[in-house]
Amino acid sequence: MKTTTAQNPSRRKFLKNSAALMSGLVIGFYLPMKNGRVFAAEEHPKQIYPPNAFIRIAADDSITVIVNKSEMGQGVYTSLPMLIAEELEADWNRIRVESAPVAAVYNHTGFGMQLTGGSSSIPSSWEQLRRVGASARILLIRAAAQQWGVPESECHAASSWVIHTKSGNKSSYGALADAAAKLPLPETVELKSPKDFKLIGKSIKRLDTPEKINGSAQFGLDVYLPGMLTVLIARSPVFGGKVKSFNDTEARKLPGVQGIYQVPTGIAVAATGFWPAKTARDLLEIEWDEGPGAALSTPKMRAEYLELAKKPGLVARNDGDAVQGFKQAHKSISAEYEVPYLAHAAMEPLNVVVDLNTDHCTIWTGTQAQTMDRASAAKTAGLKPEQVEIHTTFLGGGFGRRANPRSDFVIEAVQVAKVIGKPVKIVWTREDDTRGGNYRPMWADHIEAAIAKDGKPLAWKHTIVGQSIIADTPFEAFMVRNGIDATSVEGAATLPYVIPNLQVELHSPKNAVPVQWWRSVGHSHTAFVVETMIDELAHLAGKDPVAYRLGILPAASRYRGVLQLAAKNAGWGKKKLPANHAYGVAVHQSFDSYVAEIAEVSLGNGKIRVHRVVAAVDCGMVINPDGVRQQIEGAIVYGLSAALHGAITLENDRVVQSNFHDYVPLRFSEMPQIEVHIVESSEHPTGIGEPGTPPIAPAVANAVFKLTGKRLRRMPFDQETLA
């Protein structure tokens, strides 16, 4: 188990920095580091947690598990209760789930605050929640043994009963719960051996499915309070712009409009419902102070980025001597890559409900970052964090957007509530959501690579250009080292192939477009770049892409297992594909999980058609195989949407795209068949929400090369192929 101590100097620095940033609101973050990235494993794995914070057993034997992670589709309302139920020996059919309030006991074991992200829910709860379940089981057995006057060692638990076989005594958990709750916490807790698992490792149906198919699941947008007003905000069309003047005469005349207010982010229209608020907002005349105006436009930025990519940057990795390496090259190659800004575009647009009183603030929203949001809301409202209550609803997709390190949507909502003085629901339209910034950064890359006579890579120089996601956030002190944001170079500086002379450099230009983590963060771009370049090297060496990769991966590398498993199941090199179909492969590690994907692709009318994807994943021990399949499928669809269609572009400082007609997700008719194969493993479980995304774009690009001889080096591919 990897741990870091609280004396970690970077932690102290972090606390200092975050205190400064948040004006005295110190939140007890501690962010252990691994390879410069926030490491999601548990800080104090052997800690005993009070089970009653996580488990409530009622007299009727129903068991409520309080889940401290946000359910955004990734299945934590099922997989996390499984960890508890396994050790608790609970009757799975009686498990219910409740979302946790904000409290220190619910902090992420690695991040030291309540946060759902970094594909870390399972890895960071694996020890903790099993220990919670085991502690409760021990106390229930103890309570029963005391009542019966028999030794604990003669009792056992099964399916929510404590049983004393000798006497035939039996008591249900519901009957024992009160007595157990009065006992002191056990001092030591032993966990089951994996061979005794009854739930872990089985495909268990999601607990949230029934309410998600009958319409009763409550998302943020579904919260209605008595007297609540619906608020739409007209925000600046350019990032950082301010209202100069506005005319709301016509807007105020509309029935249902209750008030129009200037707020820090723009003009807020409050009405009895969405429709009057929306129609009134359309009638506003606003003059904006756009500030200096950087005249940001995508073509210009692309040219600047590509220029920068040829210049020396900060060094993120430097093995051997790249200059010397290139001198000895047998063959070499260089290429430029580009990927655009991307919006998260969760199906549920952002929204927040706030009920603010003089000494209390209640917030309902689908957030991934409760502790940060609570601190920000408190500061905005002039309250203490304890006076702010957050109800985490279901999230209609998160993908990182709902963990905003600046708490953008929550702060704005509290600002509005302060002005209006009534319960408010702030609704972002799809257009607001698409144009609201906080995008996956746009990137440009330059790679020069060389192979030796034997075809193996000899030298590799990769220069990356793109905004830092972490700069100017409370995470900066931890995740930016010597000017290098670990998330900017992840997947590139961590290239697994044996390359004696390897250099990775970074430029982090700044501009007014807010950027944020997007499913798989830096990997969403680096995997595309490095895995297509490796494919080029295989071609240059005249080798099969799978064999080539296996030839240059270290012997014990876990990349190998997934690559071989995917190749085997796809029939790589063996299966006869239909005419004009080709396979492309890519393999990548992110969030400590390894994924290989093989895409079967054809082209028709210049359009890329992905027929089938064979994925293999190694995420350590698997909690719920069907959950893993769902996440890999979803991650592939998410990555494929971006690879084929996704781009946010700017013209004259304004975002061009606005809704799903011009920011296009993958549709049903484009859906490939997907097979997910899981490597059997007894390793500590690792992330599963994101690792399926990075390999799909390079796998498809490599298949297109096979078909056409043309390298796709710019996303999205539909613009590239049409260009």
Place this chain on the structure above:
Amino acid sequence: MISFKINGKATKVDVDPNTPLLWVIRDHLQLTGTKYGCGMAQCGACTVHLDGRAIRSCVTPVSLASGKQVTTIEGLAETTLGKTVQAAWQEVDVPQCGYCQSGQIMSATALLKENPHPSEAQISAAMDGNLCRCGTYNSIRSAILKAAEHQGGAK
């Protein structure tokens, strides 16, 4: 006043007749199972049945519902077919975040009503207007095929 039936119940609302049916369903009747995703007939999250046919309620003025029957996800289980589709969804365990699923189920039910045994191509065509950012399309296809099978068995 505009009157219509929603999930079998007679309803009257006093709103601007141009108000999209979606916002009447959500803001006035507080049936929140029907979702807002795009407001421009691009995503299908707002799909409901108007006299049995799937429509995008975000672009349908409430005046068009006048005198008609509206069915939302909350009322779907009142028909055998609706129940069958929901059961198939449960069996396949389709939803991830769940936000698009009411719309998916409403579209799928309308499809199966018109075409009890759709081919894969027909499923694909009928479901193409329903986006799912979580990528549950393959599970949706399986669930529709299952529902078709179960429905066939019931006949």
